[in-house]
Amino acid sequence: MTAEILDYDEALAAFDPVLGLEVHVELNTRSKMFCGCSTEFGAEPNTQTCPVCLGLPGSLPVVNAKAVESAIRIGLALGCEIAPWCRFARKNYFYPDMTKDFQTSQYDEPIAYNGSVTVEVDGEPYEIAIERAHMEEDAGKLLHVGGATGRIHGAEYSLLDYNRAGVPLIEIVTKPIRGTGAKAPEVARAYVSFLRDMLRSLGVSDVRMEQGSLRCDANLSLMPKGTVELGTRTETKNVNSLRSVADALRYEIRRQAAVLSAGGRVIQETRHWHEDGGYTSPGRNKEQAEDYRYFPEPDLVPIAPSREWVEELRSTLPEMPAVRAKRLQSEWGFTDREFGDVVAGSAIELIEATVAAGATPASARKWWLTELARRANEADVELSELAITPAQVAEVQRLVEAGTVNDQLARQVIDGVLAGEGEPDEVVRARGLAVVSDTGALEAAVDKAIAADPDAAQKVRDGKVQAAGALIGAVMRDMRGQADAAAVRALLLQRLS
Numbered sequence: 001m002t003a004e005i006l007d008y009d010e011a012l013a014a015f016d017p018v019l020g021l022e023v024h025v026e027l028n029t030r031s032k033m034f035c036g037c038s039t040e041f042g043a044e045p046n047t048q049t050c051p052v053c054l055g056l057p058g059s060l061p062v063v064n065a066k067a068v069e070s071a072i073r074i075g076l077a078l079g080c081e082i083a084p085w086c087r088f089a090r091k092n093y094f095y096p097d098m099t100k101d102f103q104t105s106q107y108d109e110p111i112a113y114n115g116s117v118t119v120e121v122d123g124e125p126y127e128i129a130i131e132r133a134h135m136e137e138d139a140g141k142l143l144h145v146g147g148a149t150g151r152i153h154g155a156e157y158s159l160l161d162y163n164r165a166g167v168p169l170i171e172i173v174t175k176p177i178r179g180t181g182a183k184a185p186e187v188a189r190a191y192v193s194f195l196r197d198m199l200r201s202l203g204v205s206d207v208r209m210e211q212g213s214l215r216c217d218a219n220l221s222l223m224p225k226g227t228v229e230l231g232t233r234t235e236t237k238n239v240n241s242l243r244s245v246a247d248a249l250r251y252e253i254r255r256q257a258a259v260l261s262a263g264g265r266v267i268q269e270t271r272h273w274h275e276d277g278g279y280t281s282p283g284r285n286k287e288q289a290e291d292y293r294y295f296p297e298p299d300l301v302p303i304a305p306s307r308e309w310v311e312e313l314r315s316t317l318p319e320m321p322a323v324r325a326k327r328l329q330s331e332w333g334f335t336d337r338e339f340g341d342v343v344a345g346s347a348i349e350l351i352e353a354t355v356a357a358g359a360t361p362a363s364a365r366k367w368w369l370t371e372l373a374r375r376a377n378e379a380d381v382e383l384s385e386l387a388i389t390p391a392q393v394a395e396v397q398r399l400v401e402a403g404t405v406n407d408q409l410a411r412q413v414i415d416g417v418l419a420g421e422g423e424p425d426e427v428v429r430a431r432g433l434a435v436v437s438d439t440g441a442l443e444a445a446v447d448k449a450i451a452a453d454p455d456a457a458q459k460v461r462d463g464k465v466q467a468a469g470a471l472i473g474a475v476m477r478d479m480r481g482q483a484d485a486a487a488v489r490a491l492l493l494q495r496l497s
C-alpha cells in the first residue's frame with residue numbers, strides 16, 4: 001500500500017514544492033449556522049437536530065449573526081478585505097452526512113479575501129498570502145461499525161449522527177505558497193500553528209485538532225526545478241495534528257517526486273494520511289469547481305456588513321500572538337534561544353503570569369523550564385496541567401530570595417505543593433523545610449564534621465581549600481539540606497584558618 005518514494009534530499013534537488021493549505025475552523029457559537037440547535041460537543045447522537053439542519057421540506061434557514069461577526073474578525077486578523085456585500089451558495093454533492101445533499105457555503109463571494117500573514121521558521125520569515133476566508137456549515141458524522149480500521153471498507157454498517165450538521169465553519173484558503181524549498185513541511189506546520197494561536201486569542205473557536213474543531217487539508221504539487229508552471233496537486237485530507245501536517249507533506253513530496261522522476265504523472269485526487277504507518281493513500285478523484293453546480297442560495301438574504309460595524313470589530317482584535325511574543329521577549333530580555341525554549345515548552349502564558357505575580361523573568365523561566373518541565377514530563381501531562389499555579393511558583397522564588405529556603409529545599413516545597421499540601425509557606429512550615437539560621441546549631445554541625453574527618457580538615461588548614469567540599473557536604477547531610485551552603489563554607493574556613 002505504501003508507494004514508491006524518493007529520498008527527501010533527492011526530491012528537493014529535482015523539484016520545488018508548492019503548497020496550498022485549506023483550514024476548516026469550527027466556530028464556538030452556542031447555536032448552529034442556520035438554526036437554533038446547540039453546538040455542544042459530545043451530546044447523545046441526533047439529540048441536537050431540527051427540521052432546518054436535517055433539511056426537511058419547508059424548513060427555512062436563518063443566518064447566525066454571531067458567526068458572521070466571528071468570520072469578520074477572523075478575516076480582519078488575517079489582513080483580509082471584508083466584502084461589503086456577499087452571498088451564500090449551494091454546493092451540490094451527495095453527502096450521506098448532510099441530508100440536504102448540498103452544503104450551504106460561499107463560492108465566488110466570500111466574506112473575506114486578499115489577506116496575508118507572516119510566519120517564521122528557523123528565524124526566517126515566510127509570507128503566506130490568503131486567498132479567502134468564507135463561511136459554511138459542517139456536515140454530520142459517519143460512524144463505520146464492524147471493520148478493523150473504523151473506515152468504511154470492511155465495515156458491516158454505518159451509523160449517522162447529525163448533531164454536527166450545520167455547525168458554523170470558516171474555511172481559510174491560502175494562495176499557492178512557493179519558494180519554501182525543503183522547508184515546505186515546516187512552513188505549513190508553522191502556518192497552522194499560527195492560525196491555532198490566532199484563533200484562540202480571538203476566542204472564536206476552541207481550536208482542538210484532536211476533536212476536529214481545527215482541520216487542515218494540505219495541497220501539494222511539485223514543479224521541476226527551473227520551470228514556472230504549477231504541477232498537478234493532491235489534497236491530503238483532515239490531517240489532525242501539527243506534526244502530521246509536516247509529516248504528510250514530507251511524504252507527499254517524496255511520493256510525487258518518485259512518480260514524476262519515473263516519468264509518470266501525478267493524479268489529481270484527495271488522499272488520506274495514515275498516522276500510524278506514516279503514508280498517504282488515494283481517496284477520490286478530485287472534482288472541479290464546476291462539478292458542484294454552485295448557485296446562490298435562494299433561501300438566505302445576502303450579507304452586507306456596514307463599514308461602521310467592521311471598524312468596530314477591528315477595534316476588538318487582540319494583540320496578535322507573533323506581535324505579543326516579540327514584545328514579551330524584549331520585555332523579559334531573553335535571547336532568541338532562551339525565548340525559543342520558552343515557546344517550544346509552551347510556557348509563554350505561565351511565565352507571563354509568574355512574572356505578573358512578582359518573580360523575575362529569569363527565575364520564572366528557570367522553574368518552569370527545568371524543575372517543573374521535568375515533572376510534567378514524568379507525569380506525561382502539559383506544563384499547564386501541573387497542580388501548581390504561577391502565583392505559587394512566584395512564591396517559591398520569593399522564599400528562595402528571602403533565604404527561607406535554598407534551591408534544594410525549594411524543590412521539596414514544590415513537591416509539597418504538587419502533592420496538594422497547600423501554599424508554599426504552609427509546606428515549609430508543615431515539612432519543617434526552612435533553612436536553619438540558628439548559628440549555634442550550625443557551629444555544632446561544623447565542629448562535628450571537622451572531628452569526623454581530621455584529614456580533610458588538615459588539608460584545608462594547609463591551604464587546600466578545595467578539600468572543604470567534603471566537609472561542607474557532611475554538614476549539609478547532617479543538617480538534612482536545611483543549611484545555607486555559603487554560610488557553612490564561610491564558617492568552616494573561619495574555623496580552620
Ligand SMILES: [Zn+2]
Nearest residue numbers: 035037050053
Ligand atoms: Zn437545527
